[in-house]
Ligand SMILES: Nc1ncnc2c1ncn2[C@@H]1O[C@H](COP(=O)(O)OP(=O)(O)OP(=O)(O)O)[C@@H](O)[C@H]1O
């Protein structure tokens with residue numbers, strides 16, 4: 001299968017005169033899981049935000065499903081079929097589980113019937129959430145809150161789901177649950193891009209891994225290959 005997403009020579013940053021990404025190249029093959037690893041501040045979240053429309057590339061192109069999406073607004077990117085589960089906590093604690101899910105369908109709010117259907121589908125997929133659908137999201141456990149974020153990301157049947165640090169701050173058991181969810185999504189045929197600090201687990205659930213350092217992709221390879229050189233890669237980041 002071909003590339004679903006292709007990032008070419010992308011330069012981007014938060015200010016006009018400061019670039020964080022210095023010509024990033026990356027391809028996601030349809031139906032595969034790809035991981036980006038790299039030290040803190042390497043620009044991983046910045047890259048993901050640029051793909052999702054929060055930052056506009058100053059140079060380069062981002063082609064998704066055969067269409068240029070570089071510079072589109074976040075809601076337009078969602079409509080194209082890309083869903084984003086951010087690194088920052090994204091639930092609204094005083095709203096119910098159901099209401100939090102509805103917010104994931106903001107771009108189809110004009111079609112309440114379809115929105116309701118989509119919400120029910122997600123609730124069927126996550127029985128824990130279904131049982132607590134009327135509960136305030138802030139009352140859920142950490143793992144359930146993560147599930148809610150993931151569920152909300154799946155609401156509109158995306159072609160590509162992007163997870164930025166999906167297991168950050170989670171207890172090991174919950175992290176395993178999240179990786180299981182990610183594996184399940186891949187089995188359903190979704191294309192997945194994730195950024196992960198849990199380098200070993202991230203690489204092991206992914207088909208391909210890119211290494212990012214100082215705003216550039218500095219390496220990468222298929223799972224087995226990256227797995228065997230992981231120690232050297234991490235040693236390189238630590239500078240010894
Ligand atoms: N909102 C922002 N405004 C200005 N600069 C930012 C902003 N967010 C990040 N940066 C800067 O961009 C650079 C890359 O940050 P980014 O968050 O992309 O790194 P990261 O690889 O995701 O790191 P981490 O592993 O810590 O999540 C850093 O130097 C950071 O200070």
Ligand SMILES: [Mg+2]
Nearest residue numbers: 044045046087
């Ligand atoms: Mg980050």
